[in-house]
Amino acid sequence: MKLLFVCTGNTCRSAMAEPLMRKRLQQAGLGGRVEVRSAGVAAMSGSPASQGAINVLKAKGLDGAAHAASPLDRELVDWADLILTMGQSHKRAILERYIEALDKTCTLKEFVDDDPQNLAILDEMGALQAEAQMKQSLFLMERADEVQSIQERYQRGAQGAEQELMRLQQQLEATVEAESSRMMELMGQLPDYEIADPFGGSQQVYDACAVEIDTLLAKLIQKLSAENHSA
Template sequence: MNVLFICTGNTCRSPMAQALLQQKSSVNVQSAGVFASEGAPASEATQTSLSSIGVTCQHQSQPVTTELLDWADLILTMTMNHKETLLTNYSQVYDKTYTLKEYVLLDGEFTWEKLKNAYRRLEEKRATIVYEKDQMQTEQQMRAFLREEQDEIDRIEREMPNYDIADPFGGNAEVYQETMKEMEKYIDLLIEKIEA
């Protein structure tokens, strides 16, 4: 299996995830950044955090490319924004792109399905109102008609877990250690899932 981790600059979170997965499994793994330059090393704080648990990080940053995306069987982003950026620019990766946390959390797919269905109901009702009334409603009227559906969407979104791993960039050593501990937890869950 080929796993590609994606973050912003490819110097903190995604190289951390790559190094941890390489250390703990035999999966082929690379990382890249949606706004990365070519050839920068992992940040010093990332390297220090990893070396504190005996993981070495020989890394050079790279931007996302079509070739990398084609190489990957599974693309795991650090945030929902990274995922949305990829899907906006590379629609062909839709079926294999998730946030790391989204992919490993068991209820994620069920929650996403509920949210997609709620949005679908909202749009169907909106279209019905426009068609039946044969005129545009004021924003206030439309909101009143769609209140029930919007309340359901708001409720589901409040229940959803946060699928982002915070960017430690610019933080102190403690911030990087916390990011690494969180990352290690999700990498361990990832290994369980892909090696099952």
């Protein structure tokens, strides 16, 4: 299995999650079965981990100073079997660019959530997403010639093409109005799946963030171990 942790700059949250997860995998005897990497949706390639993250990892006997940030790209998305983000914004950013990763992308908190009520909500949301995708795909297929014509005219700068493109987008969004409304309703019933960014905070803030991440990783290990035994 190939596991990818994602945050914003890949210098704090995911930079801590990657080595912490490797350590837990070794302790659980899964080190040879799960590969772990990390990236950031707005990372600068090669940036070091923040000092707060380095201090956290050093206290756990891990070398955070060797970390070099990786920007999220298609190669990493294709490499991963499972993408776990530190927050909802990272999940949205991934799916906006790589919608094909929908079935393998979750927030870390969402993935390890074992509350039956929350799981039922997430299942319904997944079904709604699939229905919305099907409706929009059908809409675009039925109007393929029209869509192509408008796009070509827009690229040429033809008068009125931008307005036609906006009208088409509004029609596309209208096809999934019911699903979108229900999704918003369901999202309001879910807990907060965010892991707060410690960037710029004190060492105490970093320590608290690391405790939260490591607690979630313990649940992740249990889930992966259970799936491994049932396979």
